[in-house]
Amino acid sequence: METDRIESESAAGFAAAVLDSLVDCIVVLDLDGVIVWANEAWRQFAITNELGPEITLGIGVNYVELCRTASDSSPVGLSPPLLSGLEAVLAGSSPRFESEFTTTALPASQWFLVTATRMGSGRVVVSSRNITEQKIEEERRAYLEVERNRAARSRSMGRLAGGVAHNLNNMLGVILGHTDLALHSAEPDDPLRAELFHIRDASERAARLIRQLLTFAGGQRVEPKRLNLGATVADMLPGLRRLVGDDITISLTATDDLWPVDVDPLQVELIVTNLCTNARDAIESVGGGRTRPGTIAIAIGNTAVASDDRVVRGGPVAGDFVRLAVRDNGCGIPPEQLPDIFDPFFTTKETAPGMGLGLASVHGAVTQCGGGVAASSDGRDGATFEIFFPRHHPEHTTATGEAAHAPIADQMQTILVVDDEPALLRAAARALVYERYNVLTAASAEEALAVAREHPGPIHLLITDVLLPQMGGRELIDAIAASRPGLPHLFMSGYSSDIVTGAKGVQPDDHFIAKPFRIDDLATKVREILDMQR
Numbered sequence: 001m002e003t004d005r006i007e008s009e010s011a012a013g014f015a016a017a018v019l020d021s022l023v024d025c026i027v028v029l030d031l032d033g034v035i036v037w038a039n040e041a042w043r044q045f046a047i048t049n050e051l052g053p054e055i056t057l058g059i060g061v062n063y064v065e066l067c068r069t070a071s072d073s074s075p076v077g078l079s080p081p082l083l084s085g086l087e088a089v090l091a092g093s094s095p096r097f098e099s100e101f102t103t104t105a106l107p108a109s110q111w112f113l114v115t116a117t118r119m120g121s122g123r124v125v126v127s128s129r130n131i132t133e134q135k136i137e138e139e140r141r142a143y144l145e146v147e148r149n150r151a152a153r154s155r156s157m158g159r160l161a162g163g164v165a166h167n168l169n170n171m172l173g174v175i176l177g178h179t180d181l182a183l184h185s186a187e188p189d190d191p192l193r194a195e196l197f198h199i200r201d202a203s204e205r206a207a208r209l210i211r212q213l214l215t216f217a218g219g220q221r222v223e224p225k226r227l228n229l230g231a232t233v234a235d236m237l238p239g240l241r242r243l244v245g246d247d248i249t250i251s252l253t254a255t256d257d258l259w260p261v262d263v264d265p266l267q268v269e270l271i272v273t274n275l276c277t278n279a280r281d282a283i284e285s286v287g288g289g290r291t292r293p294g295t296i297a298i299a300i301g302n303t304a305v306a307s308d309d310r311v312v313r314g315g316p317v318a319g320d321f322v323r324l325a326v327r328d329n330g331c332g333i334p335p336e337q338l339p340d341i342f343d344p345f346f347t348t349k350e351t352a353p354g355m356g357l358g359l360a361s362v363h364g365a366v367t368q369c370g371g372g373v374a375a376s377s378d379g380r381d382g383a384t385f386e387i388f389f390p391r392h393h394p395e396h397t398t399a400t401g402e403a404a405h406a407p408i409a410d411q412m413q414t415i416l417v418v419d420d421e422p423a424l425l426r427a428a429a430r431a432l433v434y435e436r437y438n439v440l441t442a443a444s445a446e447e448a449l450a451v452a453r454e455h456p457g458p459i460h461l462l463i464t465d466v467l468l469p470q471m472g473g474r475e476l477i478d479a480i481a482a483s484r485p486g487l488p489h490l491f492m493s494g495y496s497s498d499i500v501t502g503a504k505g506v507q508p509d510d511h512f513i514a515k516p517f518r519i520d521d522l523a524t525k526v527r528e529i530l531d532m533q534r
Contacts, residue, residue, distance in 0.1 A: 016037075016039075019039045020039050020040040020041075021040075022039065022041060023041055023129075023130075024039075024041060024127045024128065024129045025039070025041045025042040025045050025127065025128040025129075026038070026039045026041065026042060026125065026126070026127045026128075027039075027042055027063065027125075027126050028123050028124070028125055028126075029063060029064070029090065029123065029124045029125075029126060030122065030123060030124075031090055031122055031123075031124070032062065032064075032090075033062050033063055033064030033065060033086075033087075033090055034060060034061065034062050034063070035059055035060065035061050035062075035063050036059065036123065037059070038059070063126075064083070064086065064087065064090065067083055067086075068083060081099065082099055082101055082114055085097035085099060085116065086116045086124075086126065089116040089117070089118050089124055090116075090118075090124055092118065094118075095117070095118050096115070096116065096117050096118070097115070097116045098113070098114070098115045098116075099113075099114055100112070100113050100114075100131065101114065102135075109132075110130060110132045111130070111131045111132045111134075111135040112128050112129065112130055112131065113128070113129045113131045114126065114127070114128050115127045115128075115129075146339075165210045165494055166467075166493075166494040167494075168206070168210055168494070169207070169210060169494025169514075169515040169516050170421045170423075170424050170494055170515060170516075171423075172203050172206055172207050172210070172515075172516035173421075173424045173427065173428075173494070173515045173516035173517065174421075174423040174424050174427050175199065175203045175516075176200060176203045176204070176207075176516050176517070176518055176519075177424070177427030177428065177430070177431055177516075177518075177519055178427055178430075179196050179199050179200045179203065180200070180431070180518055180519040180520065181427070181430055181431060181434060181519065182196050183196050183197070183200070184434060184519075200518075203516070207516050210494075224262040224263055224264050224369065225262070225263070225264065225265060226260050226261075226262055226392055227260065227261055227262075227263055227265065227268070228258055228260060229254070229258060229261055229263075229268070229300050229322050229324060229389060230252075230254030230255075230258050230300045232265060232268050233252060233254070233268070233272055233298060233300065233324070234252060234254070236268075236269060236272060236273075237250065237252060240272070240273070240276050243273065243276060243277065243280070244276055244277075244279070244280040244296060245280070247293070247294060248280060248283055248293075248294040248295065248296060249293060249294070249295045249296070250276065250295075250296045250297075250298070251295070251296070251297050251298065252298045252299075252300070253297070253298070253299050253300070254299070254300040254301070255300070255301045255302065257302065258300060258301070258302060258322060259302050259320060259322050259391040259392065260391075260392040261322050261389040261390065261391065261392050262369075262390070262392050263369045263389055264369070267365045267368070267369060270361060270362070270365050271324075271362050271365050271366065271387060272298070272324070272326070274359065274361060274362050275326040275362060275385050275387075276296055276298075276326065278359065278385075279296045279326060279328035279330060279383075280294075280296070280328075281330075282328055282330025282331050282332070282333075282382070282383065283295075283296075283328055283329065283330040283331075284330075285330065285331045286330060286331050294328070294329065294330070295328065295329050296326065296327070296328045297325075297326075297327045297328075298324065298325070298326050298327075299323075299324075299325045299327070300322065300323070300324050300325075301322070301323055302320065302321075302322060302323070302391075303320075303321055303322075303323040303388070304319070304320055304321070305319060305321055305372070305388060319390065319391070320390075320391040321371065321372075321388040321389060321390055321391060322388075322389045322391060323386055323387070323388055323389075324386070324387040324389065325384055325385065325386045325387075326384070326385045326387075327382060327383075327384045327385075328382045328383060329381065329382040330382050330383065331380075331382075332377045332378060332379045332380050332381055332382055332383050333375070333377040333379060333383050334377075334379040335377065335378065335379055338375055338376070338377065341359050341375060342359050342360055342362070342363040342373070342375075362385075362387075366387055366388075366389075369389065369390070370390045371387060371388045371389045371390055372387075372388045373385065373386065373387055373388070374386045374388075412436070412437070412438050413437055413438065413460040413461070413530060414437070414438040414439075414440065414455070414457060414458060414459050414460050414461075415432055415437050415438070415439055415440070415459070415460060415461045415462075415463060415526065416439075416440045416441075416442065416448060416451060416452060416455075416459050416461070416462050416463070417429055417432065417439060417440070417441050417442070417463045417464075418441075418442045418443075418444070418445065418447075418448040418462070418463065418464040418465060418468065418473070418476065419443070419464070419465045419468075419492075420443055420444060420465065420468055420469055421465075422443060424515075425441055425443060426441075427519075428463070428522065429441050431519035431522055431523065432522070432523070432526070434519070435519075435523045435526075437526070440455060440459070444468060444469060444470065444471075445464075445468045445469075445470060445471035445472070445473075445475065445476040445479070446470065446471065448462075448464070448476055448480070449476070449479055449480065452480050452483065452484060453483060459484060459487060460488070460530060460533070461487075461488050461489070461490065461526060461529060461530060462476075462477065462480065462487050462488070462489040462490070463489070463490045463492060463526070464476055464477070464489065464490075464491065464492070465491075465492055465493060466491050466492070466493040466506060467493065473489075473491055477489050488511075488529050488530070488532075488533055489510070489511065490511045490512070490513060490525060490526065490529055491506050491510055491511065491512045491513075492512070492513050492514070492515055492517070493506075493512075493514065493515060494514070494515035494516070511525065511529055513525050
């Protein structure tokens with residue numbers, strides 16, 4: 001018997017040692033809820049979080065009664081569902097209960113998995129496992145899943161926008177081309193000139209809307225340059241002040257040691273203009289309830305973004321960025337709407353004077369230049385938008401290009417124009433004829449090859465759409481090179497850049513003009529290319 005007792009005590013001691021080695025907090029209760037044993041993790045948890053001597057010692061304390069009477073802010077308290085589950089196990093109505101709960105009573109908010117199991121010896125074992133890191137990881141994965149879904153949705157809408165933009169740009173190109181031709185032909189005192197200017201202005205506004213669609217989709221072709229962001233935005237201030245009106249004060253502060261950034265100046269203009277327009281609308285929506293003047297504050301400075309900064313949307317990882325913040329004192333944005341504000345056609349305005357593309361195009365432009373965007377607001381006192389532009393590094397230097405040559409009248413140089421849109425092909429041909437070039441036209445790559453083969457004289461420039469039926473623009477250039485090596489070329493397209501770029505599309509060193517274009521812009525581009533061949 002003595003041997004059995006010794007062996008039993010040895011086994012009990014071994015079991016206690018094993019339980020003491022666990023990181024889970026474990027207590028054993030009798031059926032009245034009184035603690036009869038607690039492991040070392042429980043005792044250390046109680047000491048670390050200053051739960052009091054009665055909890056630290058544990059033995060003899062009625063844990064259920066203590067939890068029932070504890071206040072909501074007490075670290076020892078259990079939520080009503082957890083307490084009910086524990087009482088059900090103690091009463092024998094349930095053999096096991098398990099639930100997660102979070103507590104803010106500890107120095108830092110934490111998550112726990114609590115399990116209560118009824119044993120055959122009239123005891124209930126309660127274990128508590130800290131799952132805070134697991135919950136943080138789950139939240140991070142959920143956040144990334146939301147971002148992946150959002151990115152997939154943006155890509156789908158971007159493809160749709162690219163297809164729509166192509167057709168609209170072709171039609172607008174015809175309208176702009178013929179309007180410019182009519183303006184060139186009209187006498188200075190012709191009353192129709194005013195009507196033609198209205199048509200051209202409306203067409204250009206429509207073209208800007210399409211560019212916003214493409215920018216939202218990340219498909220607008222950009223030409224990055226090395227910029228001082230503070231100087232660039234400072235140059236925009238006069239126009240921004242006219243945009244927001246005399247009733248709103250707009251200010252700019254920029255640090256003296258700003259890092260340079262590689263970004264297209266037009267993208268900066270689009271981003272800042274849209275943010276200031278949104279700020280103006282938010283300030284004006286306050287109306288007669290405003291007690292102080294409307295203000296828009298732009299601040300630019302250097303910053304570092306941590307790899308775990310989930311506030312920044314758009315894709316920046318750890319690194320150095322130039323931060324551009326736009327803060328207004330308007331009506332603010334409800335916090336629950338902040339995750340949706342960069343979606344296209346989403347608006348917080350009761351009456352939406354815009355197209356719902358402003359913030360979507362901002363997000364697209366920022367993402368396209370490798371940056372990120374963050375928004376914050378308490379829903380009452382204004383909003384802050386932060387744009388993060390990647391810092392320029394010497395190995396990423398981008399050539400800014402040479403100054404444009406002044407147009408020189410070279411008569412009767414021959415240009416071959418290829419486009420599968422007949423109306424646009426006619427408009428482009430007429431524009432170049434007006435500029436005194438000899439123009440050959442083709443509605444397909446096959447026809448262009450035949451024209452190039454049969455034309456007896458030199459061809460000085462090939463202008464081709466990027467995407468043509470059967471054979472694309474890049475393949476056409478390669479095919480013509482067999483008989484006319486070194487022929488300069490100019491690509492044109494109304495599609496988004498992710499469609500027209502790539503191995504068979506526009507390369508960084510190719511000449512390119514985006515549809516729709518004015519005939520003056522086309523003439524200038526053509527003149528620049530031809531002058532480079534001298």
